[in-house]
Amino acid sequence: MKGFIGEFEELVLLTVAVLGDNAYGVLIKDEIEKTANRGISLGALHATLGRLEDKGFIESHMGGATKVRGGRRKRYFRLTRQGKIALHTIRNLRDKLWENSKTDLSLKEI
Amino acid sequence: MRETNNTSPPKRLRQVLEWLYGSDTVEDLIGDLDEIFYRNSELGKKTAAWEYNKQILSLLFSYGVKRRKRMQKKKYVESNYYIMHKSYLNLLVRSLRKDKLFSIIRLSNLVIGIAVSLLCWIYVRYELSYEKSFQNSEQIYRLQHQTPDKIWAAVPRAAGVYASENFQAVISMVRFSPASTLVRLDEKVFMEDEILFSDSTVFKVFDYEFVAGSPDKSLTNPHSVVLTESSAKKYFGNNEAVGKQLLFEFDRGEPREVTGVIKDPPSNSHLQFDFLASIYFENPEYNRSWSNWGTYAYLLMKPGSDLNSIGAGIEAEYIKQYKMEDDSSLKTIFMPLEKIHLYSNGEKELSVNANINYLYIFSFAGFFVLIISMLNFINLTLAKSSDRGREVGIRKSIGASKGSLAVQFLSESYLQVIISSLLGISLVYLILPFFRELSGLPLPFSLWQPDIILPVVILVLVAGLICGIYPSMIISKFKPAEILKSNMSNAGTKTGDTRQILSIVQFVISAILIIGSIIIYRQSQFIRERDLGFEKDQVITTRLNYSMNVKLDVFESELKRVPGIIEVSHSSSIPGYRIMREGVTDVSSGISPTNRLLLTSESFIESFDLQIIKGRGFTKNSNEPKGEWILNEEAVKAYFEVEEVDPIGRNLAWGGDTAEVVGIVKNFNFETLHEEVSPLAIYREPRARSYLAIRFEAGKIEGVLRNINKVYGEVYSNLPKAEFEFLSHRFETLYNAENKLQTLIFIFCALSLLLTISGIFALAVHYTKKKTKEIAIRKVLGSSVLNVIVLISRHFAIMVIISFVISIPLSYYLTNWWLEQFAYKINMGIITFITGGFSILLIVLLSSLYTTINTAITNPVKWLRNE
Numbered sequence: 001m002k003g004f005i006g007e008f009e010e011l012v013l014l015t016v017a018v019l020g021d022n023a024y025g026v027l028i029k030d031e032i033e034k035t036a037n038r039g040i041s042l043g044a045l046h047a048t049l050g051r052l053e054d055k056g057f058i059e060s061h062m063g064g065a066t067k068v069r070g071g072r073r074k075r076y077f078r079l080t081r082q083g084k085i086a087l088h089t090i091r092n093l094r095d096k097l098w099e100n101s102k103t104d105l106s107l108k109e110i
Numbered sequence: 111m112r113e114t115n116n117t118s119p120p121k122r123l124r125q126v127l128e129w130l131y132g133s134d135t136v137e138d139l140i141g142d143l144d145e146i147f148y149r150n151s152e153l154g155k156k157t158a159a160w161e162y163n164k165q166i167l168s169l170l171f172s173y174g175v176k177r178r179k180r181m182q183k184k185k186y187v188e189s190n191y192y193i194m195h196k197s198y199l200n201l202l203v204r205s206l207r208k209d210k211l212f213s214i215i216r217l218s219n220l221v222i223g224i225a226v227s228l229l230c231w232i233y234v235r236y237e238l239s240y241e242k243s244f245q246n247s248e249q250i251y252r253l254q255h256q257t258p259d260k261i262w263a264a265v266p267r268a269a270g271v272y273a274s275e276n277f278q279a280v281i282s283m284v285r286f287s288p289a290s291t292l293v294r295l296d297e298k299v300f301m302e303d304e305i306l307f308s309d310s311t312v313f314k315v316f317d318y319e320f321v322a323g324s325p326d327k328s329l330t331n332p333h334s335v336v337l338t339e340s341s342a343k344k345y346f347g348n349n350e351a352v353g354k355q356l357l358f359e360f361d362r363g364e365p366r367e368v369t370g371v372i373k374d375p376p377s378n379s380h381l382q383f384d385f386l387a388s389i390y391f392e393n394p395e396y397n398r399s400w401s402n403w404g405t406y407a408y409l410l411m412k413p414g415s416d417l418n419s420i421g422a423g424i425e426a427e428y429i430k431q432y433k434m435e436d437d438s439s440l441k442t443i444f445m446p447l448e449k450i451h452l453y454s455n456g457e458k459e460l461s462v463n464a465n466i467n468y469l470y471i472f473s474f475a476g477f478f479v480l481i482i483s484m485l486n487f488i489n490l491t492l493a494k495s496s497d498r499g500r501e502v503g504i505r506k507s508i509g510a511s512k513g514s515l516a517v518q519f520l521s522e523s524y525l526q527v528i529i530s531s532l533l534g535i536s537l538v539y540l541i542l543p544f545f546r547e548l549s550g551l552p553l554p555f556s557l558w559q560p561d562i563i564l565p566v567v568i569l570v571l572v573a574g575l576i577c578g579i580y581p582s583m584i585i586s587k588f589k590p591a592e593i594l595k596s597n598m599s600n601a602g603t604k605t606g607d608t609r610q611i612l613s614i615v616q617f618v619i620s621a622i623l624i625i626g627s628i629i630i631y632r633q634s635q636f637i638r639e640r641d642l643g644f645e646k647d648q649v650i651t652t653r654l655n656y657s658m659n660v661k662l663d664v665f666e667s668e669l670k671r672v673p674g675i676i677e678v679s680h681s682s683s684i685p686g687y688r689i690m691r692e693g694v695t696d697v698s699s700g701i702s703p704t705n706r707l708l709l710t711s712e713s714f715i716e717s718f719d720l721q722i723i724k725g726r727g728f729t730k731n732s733n734e735p736k737g738e739w740i741l742n743e744e745a746v747k748a749y750f751e752v753e754e755v756d757p758i759g760r761n762l763a764w765g766g767d768t769a770e771v772v773g774i775v776k777n778f779n780f781e782t783l784h785e786e787v788s789p790l791a792i793y794r795e796p797r798a799r800s801y802l803a804i805r806f807e808a809g810k811i812e813g814v815l816r817n818i819n820k821v822y823g824e825v826y827s828n829l830p831k832a833e834f835e836f837l838s839h840r841f842e843t844l845y846n847a848e849n850k851l852q853t854l855i856f857i858f859c860a861l862s863l864l865l866t867i868s869g870i871f872a873l874a875v876h877y878t879k880k881k882t883k884e885i886a887i888r889k890v891l892g893s894s895v896l897n898v899i900v901l902i903s904r905h906f907a908i909m910v911i912i913s914f915v916i917s918i919p920l921s922y923y924l925t926n927w928w929l930e931q932f933a934y935k936i937n938m939g940i941i942t943f944i945t946g947g948f949s950i951l952l953i954v955l956l957s958s959l960y961t962t963i964n965t966a967i968t969n970p971v972k973w974l975r976n977e
Contacts, residue, residue: 024138024142025138025139025141025142026142026145026146029142029146041164041165041168041169042139042142042143042146042165042168042169042172043165043167043168043169043170043171043172043174043175044168044172045174046139046169046172046173046174046175047172047173047174048174049174050172050173050174050177050178051173053177054177062137062138066141068145069141069142069144069145070140070141070144072137072138072140072141072144073137073138073141074138074141074142075138
C-alpha cells in the first residue's frame with residue numbers, strides 16, 4: 001500500500017511544499033481552504049498529516065516557543081525525499097496518461 | 111494584539127482533549143486552535159467559541175492525535191529504562207514462582223502480620239477516641255475527691271456549684287446523678303436503668319446534637335426530660351416527642367414534659383444514658399447539700415486554668431463544711447474527661463472503664479505478631495537469597511553496580527510488602543465483623559480516614575525498608591567471581607548467623623506469648639473456680655424498685671413456698687455489686703474504721719450460704735425492731751485486734767442506731783479477685799430494699815425459674831417483666847476485660863505459632879536442601895536415618911534452647927506485671943515455664959520433622975548422581 005497516495009493527501013503534500021519552511025497546522029489549513037476553496041477541519045488535516053508521516057513522505061519537528069498562541073510551540077512539517085519522489089511519481093503517471101489519452105481532452109470544441 | 115483581547119477560548123472541551131492525550135502531546139494543536147479562535151473572535155465571541163469547539167471535536171477522535179499517543183508509548187516501551195524495570199519484575203515473578211511454597215509462606219506471613227497490626231490499631235484507636243467527639247473535650251474535667259485510702263468519682267452535691275460560683279476559670283458546670291425507675295406512657299411501661307438527673311447547663315458543657323427542641327430551653331423546667339433518639343423511638347415511634355408527657359415513677363404522679371430529643375450519646379463516651387431528667391429545684395437545701403456524696407460534677411474550664419489553686423479552694427471549703435481539724439484527709443482531683451475511660455478506676459465510677467494496661471498488653475501482642483511476620487519474611491528472603499546468587503553474579507559481571515542491585519532487591523521487597531498490605535487490608539475487611547463481636551465494640555473503620563491510611567502508608571514504608579534493606583545489602587555484596595566459580599553457591603551460608611539470630615528473636619517472642627497465654631489461662635481458671643466463700647452458682651438476683659417494694663413481703667413469702675427455693679432475702683447490695691463504705695463506730699472504744707456496710711433482711715446469711723464461724727446468725731423474727739450486727743473476719747481485725755476482746759456482744763453504732771454484734775462470718779470475696787477482702791459489717795435492717803436474692807437447690811433451675819416468673823406475674827400483674835440474673839453471670843461480666851484479653855491473647859499466640867511453624871517449615875526445607883550432599887555422603891558412609899534426623903534437628907533445637915533461656919526472665923517480668931493486678935493470684939510455678947519452653951521446642955521440631963525425615967530416608971544416590 002505504501003506509495004499510493006490519495007487525492008487529499010496529494011493536496012496536503014503539495015501545500016506543505018508550497019509553504020516551505022513555514023508549514024504548520026493553521027497555515028496549511030488556510031492555504032488549502034484558499035487554493036482549493038474547500039473547508040476542512042483540523043482533525044481531518046492532522047489525520048492526513050499523520051498518515052503521510054506514517055508513509056514517510058513528510059517529517060515534523062517542534063518549533064521554538066512563540067509569543068502568540070499563549071507561548072505554545074508550533075509543529076512544522078517538511079517534505080522528505082520520499083515525499084518528493086512520491087510527488088514526482090504521481091505527476092509522471094498523470095503526464096503519461098494525459099499524453100496517451102485517445103480522447104481529445106481539450107475543452108475548446110464544446 | 112489579539113492576544114490581549116479579554117475573550118479567551120472555552121476551556122471545557124480543551125481539557126477533555128488534554129486529559130485524553132496529555133497536554134504535551136497536543137501542545138501544537140491547542141496552539142493552532144487558539145490562533146484560529148482569536149482570528150475568529152472578530153466575528154463575535156459565540157461564533158469563535160462554536161468554531162473552536164467544533165475543531166476540538168474533530169480532533170478528539172482524529173487518527174492524527176491517536177497516532178501521536180501510540181508513538182509516545184512505543185518510544186517508552188523501547189527505552190532501556192522500561193526494559194530494565196520490566197526485567198526486574200520478570201525476575202521477581204520468576205523467583206516467586208520457582209518455589210511456590212516458599213513464596214506463599216513468605217507473603218502470607220506478611221499478610222497476617224499486617225492484618226493483625228491493622229486490627230490492633232483499629233481497636234486501640236477506638237479506645238483512645240473516648241470523649242473526643244465532644245467539642246470541648248480537652249477543657250472538661252470531672253471533679254473528684256480523694257480520701258486517704260480511695261479515689262472517689264463522685265463528690266458532694268454542693269461541690270460543683272461551689273466551684274462554678276467561686277472561680278472565674280469555670281465556664282460552665284453540670285452535675286449528674288444516675289437513677290432508675292419505671293416509666294409509663296399510657297399502656298407502655300418500661301423499667302429504665304439509664305436515667306441521668308442533670309442540670310440544665312449540661313448542653314453548655316457537652317455539645318449533644320439536638321434532633322428536636324433546643325438546648326436553651328431544655329431542662330430549665332423542673333419537670334422536663336430530654337430523650338435520646340432511641341428512647342424517643344421506643345416510646346413515641348415516629349411521632350413527634352417534644353411537648354408530650356411521660357410519667358416517671360420517682361416523680362410520684364407528676365408527669366414530665368419532653369423538651370428535646372438528642373442524638374444517642376456517642377458509643378465512645380463513658381456517659382451512656384437514655385434520659386436526661388431535670389433536677390428538682392423545690393428544695394434548694396438538697397441542691398446545695400454537702401452531705402449527699404452521690405453526684406458527678408463536670409466542669410468546663412477556661413484553657414490554661416490553674417487547677418491546683420481551684421482544688422485548694424474547694425479543699426478549704428471542705429474543711430469549713432465538715433469542721434475537720436486535719437486538712438490532708440480530703441483532696442480534690444480534676445480528672446480530665448478524655449482520661450476517664452482508660453485511667454479512672456475510682457470508687458463509685460459512673461460506668462465500667464477500660465484498663466490502660468490491657469491496652470498495652472494488647473498493642474504489644476499485636477506488635478509482636480507483626481515483628482514475627484517481618485522476621486520470618488527477612489529470614490526466608492535471606493534463605494532464598496543464595497538461589498539468586500547466579501543472577502546477581504552475572505548482573506555484576508556485566509556491570510551492574512552495587513547500588514542498582516540494592517535498589518532492585520529493595521524495590522522487590524517493597525512490591526511484596528505492598529501486595530501483602532493490599533491482601534492484609536482485604537483480610538481486615540473480612541475479619542472485622544467477627545472482631546467487632548469478639549471485642550463487643552462498634553469499632554468504626556474506613557480506610558480513607560487520615561488516622562487509618564497514614565499509619566498504613568507508614569507501615570508499608572517502614573516494613574518495606576525493614577524487610578528489604580538487610581537482604582538487599584547482603585545480596586548486593588555477593589562477589590560475582592566466587593558465586594560463578596563454585597557450582598553450589600555458598601553465598602547464602604554467610605547469612606547463616608544473622609538468620610539464626612533472627613530465628614532466635616522470633617522464638618523468644620513466641621515463647622513469651624505461649625507462657626503469657628498459659629498464665630493468663632491459668633489465672634482465669636483460678637478466678638472462675640476459686641471458692642469465693644459464698645454461693646454464686648445457685649443464686650438468682652434482681653434489682654428492686656419502688657413498685658416492687660410495695661408488695662415485696664407478699665412476693666417473698668410466695669417465693670418461699672416454691673419447691674426448690676431454699677431461701678429469699680433482700681438487702682442494700684449483694685456480692686458483685688458495689689457495697690457502700692461507711693464508718694461504723696465501736697461504742698466502747700470509739701474507733702470507726704471505714705468499712706463496707708451491708709443492710710440486709712434477716713435471711714441474708716442463709717440465702718448466700720455464708721459461713722458463721724462464731725456466735726449466731728440474725729434473729730429470724732422480722733418484726734424484731736432492734737438491729738443486729740454480723741462482722742466478717744477482716745472487720746473483727748479492724749475493730750478488735752488491738753484490744754484482743756471477744757467481739758460478740760460489743761455494741762456498734764451507725765446512723766443513730768446502736769446494736770450488738772451477734773456473730774462473725776467467714777471472709778468471703780464480695781468484690782472481684784482484684785481486691786483483697788475488706789472489713790464488712792452486716793446490719794439487720796429489713797427496710798433496705800435494693801436487691802433481691804433467691805437461693806435454690808442445685809439441679810432444679812428450670813422449675814424454679816418458671817415458678818419465679820409465675821409468682822412474679824401473679825403478685826405484680828401491673829408491672830413489666832423483671833430481669834432476673836444469675837449471680838455467677840454477674841461475676842462473669844465483672845471479668846469481661848480479662849475474658850476478652852484471654853481470647854485475644856490466645857488468638858495472637860495461635861497466630862504467632864502459625865507464623866513460626868510456617869517459617870520453620872520453610873527454613874527446614876531450605877536447610878536440608880543445602881545439606882543434601884553432606885547427608886548423602888554421611889548415609890553412604892553408614893549413617894542411620896536416626897543419625898541424620900538428630901543432625902538436622904540439633905540445629906533447630908540449639909536455637910530453641912537459647913531463645914528459651916532468653917525468654918524466661920522476659921516473660922516472668924511481663925506476666926508478673928499482669929498478675930500484680932490481682933489480689934488473689936496463681937503461683938506462676940516453674941512448670942508453666944517448662945511447659946512453654948517444651949511446647950515451643952516440640953513445635954519447632956515437629957514443623958521441621960516432615961522435611962527432615964523426607965531427606966533422611968531418601969536414597970543418597972538420588973542426590974549424588976546429580977553431580
